[in-house]
Amino acid sequence: MTEKIKGVLSFILRFGLSGLLLWWLFTKIDTEKTIAVLKEADPFFIGLAIAVFFVNNAILIWRWFVFIDALDLKAKAFDIIRYYLFGLFGNLFLPSAVGGDIIKAVGLCSQSDQKPRVVASILLDRLSGFVGLVILAVVTYCVGYKLVNDPSLMKFIIILAVGPCTLAVVLFNETIFPFGCKVFGFWPKLKNALITMHDDIQMLKGKQAQGWFAIFLSVLGQFIFSICFFLIARALHQDVNLIHFLIFVPMICVVSSLPSIGGLGVREVGAVYLFSKIGIAEGVSVSISLMVFLLMVLVGIIGGIFYVTTVSSGRLQSDSQDGKSQLKEA
Numbered sequence: 001m002t003e004k005i006k007g008v009l010s011f012i013l014r015f016g017l018s019g020l021l022l023w024w025l026f027t028k029i030d031t032e033k034t035i036a037v038l039k040e041a042d043p044f045f046i047g048l049a050i051a052v053f054f055v056n057n058a059i060l061i062w063r064w065f066v067f068i069d070a071l072d073l074k075a076k077a078f079d080i081i082r083y084y085l086f087g088l089f090g091n092l093f094l095p096s097a098v099g100g101d102i103i104k105a106v107g108l109c110s111q112s113d114q115k116p117r118v119v120a121s122i123l124l125d126r127l128s129g130f131v132g133l134v135i136l137a138v139v140t141y142c143v144g145y146k147l148v149n150d151p152s153l154m155k156f157i158i159i160l161a162v163g164p165c166t167l168a169v170v171l172f173n174e175t176i177f178p179f180g181c182k183v184f185g186f187w188p189k190l191k192n193a194l195i196t197m198h199d200d201i202q203m204l205k206g207k208q209a210q211g212w213f214a215i216f217l218s219v220l221g222q223f224i225f226s227i228c229f230f231l232i233a234r235a236l237h238q239d240v241n242l243i244h245f246l247i248f249v250p251m252i253c254v255v256s257s258l259p260s261i262g263g264l265g266v267r268e269v270g271a272v273y274l275f276s277k278i279g280i281a282e283g284v285s286v287s288i289s290l291m292v293f294l295l296m297v298l299v300g301i302i303g304g305i306f307y308v309t310t311v312s313s314g315r316l317q318s319d320s321q322d323g324k325s326q327l328k329e330a
Contacts, residue, residue: 013259014259014260014261015261017258017259017260017265017266018260018264018265020265021260021265021269022264022268025265025268025269025282025286028282029281029282029283030281030282031283033281033283034281034283034284034287037236037237037283037287038236038287040236040237041235041236042234042235042236042237043235044235045231045232045234045235046231046232046235046291048231049228049231049291049295050295050298052224052227052228052231053225053228053292053295053299055224056221056224056225057088057299059221060084060129060217060221061080061081061084062217063125063128063214063217063218064080064084064121064122065077065080066210066213066214067120067121067124067125067128067214068080068121069210070204070210070211070214071117071120071121071203071204071207072117073114073117073118073121074112074114075108075111075112075118079107079108079111080108082107082306082307082310083104083107083108084104085302085303085306085307086100086103086104086107086303086304086306086307087100087101087103087104088100088296088299088303089103089300089301089303089304089307090102090103090104091262092261092262092296092297101122101123101126104122105119105122108122117203120199120200120203123197123200124200124201124204124211124214125214127197128211128214128215128217128218129218129221129222130164131164131215131218132215132216132217132218132219132220132221133222133250133253133254134160134161134163134164134250135215135218135219136222136223136246136250137157137160137250137251138161140247141153141157141247143243144241144243144246144247147241147243147244148247148277148278153247153251153277156251160250160251160254170194171194171201177194177198181194181195222249222250223246225249226245226246226248226249227245228292228295229245229248229252229289229292230245232291232292233245233280236287236288238280238288240278240280244278248274251270251274252267252270252271252274252289255269255270256270262296262297263293264293267289267292267293268285268286268290270289272285272289275288
């Protein structure tokens with residue numbers, strides 16, 4: 001099966017899942033009440049949510065800068081920022097789970113002769129983001145578990161915590177790492193992914209401080225992203241506790257990584273399921289999630305406009321195959 005056919009099938013799967021889940025949700029909610037709530041939304045909190053969302057993206061750009069500096073990667077600040085913005089556009093609209101990463105890799109590789117370090121910076125940036133998400137979810141759940149007395153959520157948190165801990169032990173322990181690779185010998189893609197992450201982490205030897213700082217920025221970014229949900233809930237006149245969103249939003253982020261268009265549909269299902277535990281109506285939960293998605297679209301469109309005005313689309317398309325192969329080989 002060619003890459004083109006795979007891309008088309010991936011897009012159909014993602015678009016279909018997003019559309020089906022949204023259709024199912026809108027058959028369950030009271031549309032009239034939801035529209036009434038939206039009409040009474042507080043513009044002050046909406047504006048605050050928009051500002052906070054832009055701050056969150058600034059922190060995530062900073063995190064990528066940290067890895068680029070730690071890897072001694074020579075790149076212009078302007079190029080880093082613009083390819084980050086292009087990546088946001090790709091994450092929303094391209095038919096691939098790593099569409100944004102491919103754009104970032106292709107773009108920055110075209111500006112640098114340090115291609116392995118470019119790919120390493122992107123993969124480490126994504127890995128640190130997931131670690132930050134897990135840390136925030138675990139810590140906030142431990143602090144506020146009495147407010148969310150739900151055994152099913154505890155199981156999800158445990159799974160979230162055990163997975164990265166196991167991965168960290170395998171990647172950082174030189175004795176266990178070769179054994180871990182042998183265990184997953186039957187799954188070549190996973191084995192190669194482990195080898196790639198291990199090699200990328202080795203590039204950070206002697207730069208542990210930057211690595212920990214990047215993880216701190218990941219936690220901070222996820223914290224601020226959770227505040228966006230909280231502010232929009234307040235804009236819709238929901239009397240809620242911030243701690244709930246600090247627990248729930250990381251879980252929603254994990255769910256939204258399932259095949260879909262920018263997480264659309266699966267994010268809303270996760271929001272309805274989790275927010276219902278604190279008394280938020282289904283229609284309002286969907287509205288909160290969709291309004292956050294609109295913020296993501298807003299920044300993504302800015303990235304798309306920036307792309308059209310600064311990069312030759314023809315050149316990027318001709319190089320895209322090279323970028324995909326670099327990510328796969330990495």
